[in-house]
Amino acid sequence: xxxxxxxxxxxxxxxxxxxxxxxxxxxxxxxxxxxxxxxxxxxxxxxxxxxxxxxxxxxxxxxxxxxxxxxxxxxxxxxxxxxxxxxxxxxxxxxxxxxxxxxxxxxxxxxxxxxxxxxxxxxxxxxxxxxxxxx
Amino acid sequence: xxxxxxxxxxxxxxxxxxxxxxxxxxxxxxxxxxxxxxxxxxxxxxxxxxxxxxxxxxxxxxxxxxxxxxxxxxxxxxxxxxxxxxxxxxxxxxxxxxxxxxxxxxxxxxxxxxxxx
Numbered sequence: 001x002x003x004x005x006x007x008x009x010x011x012x013x014x015x016x017x018x019x020x021x022x023x024x025x026x027x028x029x030x031x032x033x034x035x036x037x038x039x040x041x042x043x044x045x046x047x048x049x050x051x052x053x054x055x056x057x058x059x060x061x062x063x064x065x066x067x068x069x070x071x072x073x074x075x076x077x078x079x080x081x082x083x084x085x086x087x088x089x090x091x092x093x094x095x096x097x098x099x100x101x102x103x104x105x106x107x108x109x110x111x112x113x114x115x116x117x118x119x120x121x122x123x124x125x126x127x128x129x130x131x132x133x134x135x
Numbered sequence: 136x137x138x139x140x141x142x143x144x145x146x147x148x149x150x151x152x153x154x155x156x157x158x159x160x161x162x163x164x165x166x167x168x169x170x171x172x173x174x175x176x177x178x179x180x181x182x183x184x185x186x187x188x189x190x191x192x193x194x195x196x197x198x199x200x201x202x203x204x205x206x207x208x209x210x211x212x213x214x215x216x217x218x219x220x221x222x223x224x225x226x227x228x229x230x231x232x233x234x235x236x237x238x239x240x241x242x243x244x245x246x247x248x249x250x251x252x
Contacts, residue, residue: 029191032168035216036187039169057186065188 007049008037011059018063020079029066153185154193155236158229161203161221168194168217194219202228 012030019026033056040046040055056062126134153175160166160174172190175183197203202225207215221229244250 028195032191032217033187035167035214036169036172038214039167039216057188062186062188065186066192 004041004047004049008034008041008052011037011049011052014059015062018059019066020063020076021066033062149183149185150189150193152183153190154197155229155232156183157190157193158197158202158221158225158232161219162226162229165206165218165220167219171219197225200228201225 012034015033016026016030019029021029037052037056041052044051046052057065128134156175157171160171160178166174168187168191171194172185172187175185194203198205198219202222204220204222205217206220207217210216
């Protein structure tokens with residue numbers, strides 16, 4: 001991979017980060033832009049990424065062209081909601097795991113206590129003599 | 136401020152026309168995204184330029200509506216190119232759009248006191 005290709009891949013990564021949509025959609029958009037960028041670079045013998053920025057715009061500008069401002073607001077709101085739900089699920093899971101660990105530790109402690117306690121009971125002693133009789 | 140508004144208006148106007156132009160170009164032959172942008176610029180004498188991002192949005196919508204289909208071709212050893220093909224339903228939609236465009240442009244010419252050519 002030469003310098004310009006590396007710069008293009010970095011540029012595409014930045015576009016991907018700026019896009020607010022599902023993974024498949026991101027991949028589709030970036031793959032289409034990749035095609036166009038490479039066509040532009042090859043057709044015009046370009047080896048400076050600044051020219052790509054100049055022709056296609058910054059990653060932020062490109063991401064913006066995919067959404068109207070209203071859509072962008074809606075998407076951000078939905079993303080926020082989804083994030084809250086995600087955090088709530090992760091939080092609940094962590095609490096559940098902690099609860100399981102605590103319960104396991106507690107029952108382990110109880111078992112240890114139970115078996116380490118001295119035991120008292122009656123012991124019957126039998127005596128067997130040389131004739132084999134038990135007394 | 137006036138310049139900013141004018142460029143925004145131009146951008147909105149372009150977006151409205153880009154669908155018609157892209158469909159028209161695709162009615163001649165199958166094309167890929169970058170080629171469509173280049174042809175728009177070339178055929179308009181540099182007057183009609185579009186950001187690829189805006190064009191792809193239009194193409195995605197047309198694909199979803201099944202007016203366009205896509206196929207990929209291998210270019211060189213690794214790269215692929217996505218070509219857009221205009222379907223029969225797309226051709227009908229294009230002829231409707233052209234009729235609408237003619238009617239609207241006639242109306243605008245009348246309002247602006249311009250002679251129709």
